[in-house]
Amino acid sequence: MASQQEERYLPQGFVRLRDVLDQKFVPGHMVNVIGSIIDTQALFKTNRDWKTTWSLMDWSVEDECYGVKLNIFRPRETDIPQIAYQDVVVLHRVKVQRYGGNMSFITNHQTTIRVYESSKIPRPPESASVALRPCTKKDERPELTEEIHHYVAAFYHKLDKTNAPSEEVFRQAARQSANVKDKFSLLQDVQAERFYDLIVRVVRAPHFDFDNKATLYVSDYTENPAFHDHIPENLDASQDSDVYGYTSEEPAPVAERWIAPEGKKSLQVTCWEPHSRALQEDVKLGSWIGLKNVQIRLGHDYKYLEGFVREDRTYPNRINVYLLNLDDRENMDDRLTAALRRQQAADKEKKKVIKDIKSAQVAGQKRKASEVQAIEDQPALNAKQRRAENRAKKKEEKARQNIVSAAPVAPSTKSDLPKRNPTQDVTLAGNRQIICEKSNVGLTTIESMLEPSFMKIKIDADTVEVQVPFVNKKYLTFVRVVDFSPSCIEDFAVSRKITQYQDLSDSENSDGLSLDEDESSGGDNDPTVKRAWEWRFSLLLEDALPADGSSPARVWVAVNNGAGQCLTNLDADDLRKNRKCRYQLQDIMHILWGNLEEVKAANGEKQQASKQEVNSRPGSRGSNGNRTQMPDRDSDEEKEEASGRGKESSSRSNEIRLVSKPFTCPIKQYGVRTGKKDEWMRVFAMDGVRIKDV
16 A cells, blocks of 8 residues: 555646545536546447446555446547556546446546556656657646646556556456447347346335335337336326325335336336445435346236346355436437436326326316206207207307407497507606607507407408407507506415426427426425526516596416516525515505505405415416416406496595506407317516616
8 A cells, every 4th residue: 555655746737546436526526637547448439429438546445456447438430549558647627426326427528638657657656658659639728737747657657556456357358349239229129138238217115124125117219019017006187196195194115105107117127235235325315326237027927027136156245226317418318318218208198198187177067067057947949949959059160160260450449549658747647767669569458458359250241240258459558557466575475396397398389288287386495406496476467557436356366486586686586584575575566556555464365365366366376376367257256347436445544545557558468278178368567667776
């Protein structure tokens, strides 16, 4: 073993290999190291790069015969240096990783490699610079110092090479590695009595026996007819898509949970020591792992294929189970990326099935109720009446299809106000600290905006005026804020999970199915779940220019993340933890709505917020991630607001009076699906308003 004095000569900025093995550097840390090459594997082409593996030794690990592995990836074959037995390598900015249960190194785009030819390294005190092998331009920086050259000479000639493999073993291992066949396979292609390397996801947590054996189920989302057919339990809408019991009163133990895809896509794998120990330390339900040298054979029942990972008799300490890193996008294996895409497609399909089941249940209940009511209430029709009714239904259905295909953008309404530009008096009377985007749209009232829209459709030779559920249209209004939702300003921002599909190029919902429907619910208190924050709140606006003799009409408008950033000039964050952001938001919103918070507190609305919020919020996500319904535009409540009866304001005559300045506000109308087939609901949203914080 080298003396402490010799190790003290290590050049500044370099670390010992022993420190890496002792995990003094966390995976992902960049280090500089110097070592002697005692083992190598033949160069081969991966999907994207050329790869080779070297084993390194220095004074701190000279009593061991395996050294520390260095995994080299370079885009071209000529970028990897030529080496020989016991050459000395100097590495700058190489990344530490934990792979297969062991600490090792992996190169990245910042790594530089310089190699000294061992046969030419002179004895100290001579400089080893004469032994440097040629390198690429990328590896020329940083330039090696004389301190490093002198250290390499002393290091090579004083290193105890007793435990290192002989030169003959070194060459034989290199030749054998060149003949190794790539054993990677998808589960759909595995066959009995063969060995494979797999990239799979743990779909049932490992179960550990007393004899140091672990059993788990894995999947790569491909199907094999020789696997057991897995059928998920409780796949119905009454479980709220919680098919594995995560939110039930008594959730299933982790060891009994399944997240396996439906069908013959899961393989049972049994692991013995030392592989089972690696499973216990690193692997959990949902982890993506690599399995090496998995024997595939029929199970004890001789019905289905199973996998077995046993101890390597040649290298008993070698671990063939390793955790895959989903965060290192730069070095992610293409085969793992493909597996993630298959998982993404399977998740979309599962959510679609659950949604269809739920829709079918609701539709079945409504259909049954309507059929019973129709039988009880309606008198029997004769043949002539039935024919007339059928013709009317067909004509109505044809008209509806023409409306949907026409996709109206801005049809006229029955009672649009004449367009007029905002007057100078309105501008002066409004809140000067609130500005909006320039628009050539004329000023209108909320009451006019809420009126139903109609469009003319030609059916055969007849022209029919049909009411449409919504129009894509922008308005310019002069309003003030009289309420907001959620009632707690801390809930104006909501979070969503950042999923493992973030980096996939087609994860943007190209087929219309959303993977984010439940991503803002659950896991808020789990520190391991990465989350992004977005603005999601709504404002109740009251018309500041009502018609003569009428009470002002009101409308709820949604404020999404983009509109919220524009309005507040702030990025959303956890307002319950980030007090500075919350105080800033309160100060800014005070400019918009005046003393509205004090009015709400005095009227006791915060105590009733939990009951009223579901019925009062627009179609947006609440603080708990669930969608809330916007008031029905044709309901009695909405008509009462639009007609300006003002009952609410009259009942509060003795309460604190709201004091706030009106402002010019662009509003856009659009439609969202209600969840029923071909049914739409109109929604209003704030568009292009900014509060000037002065």
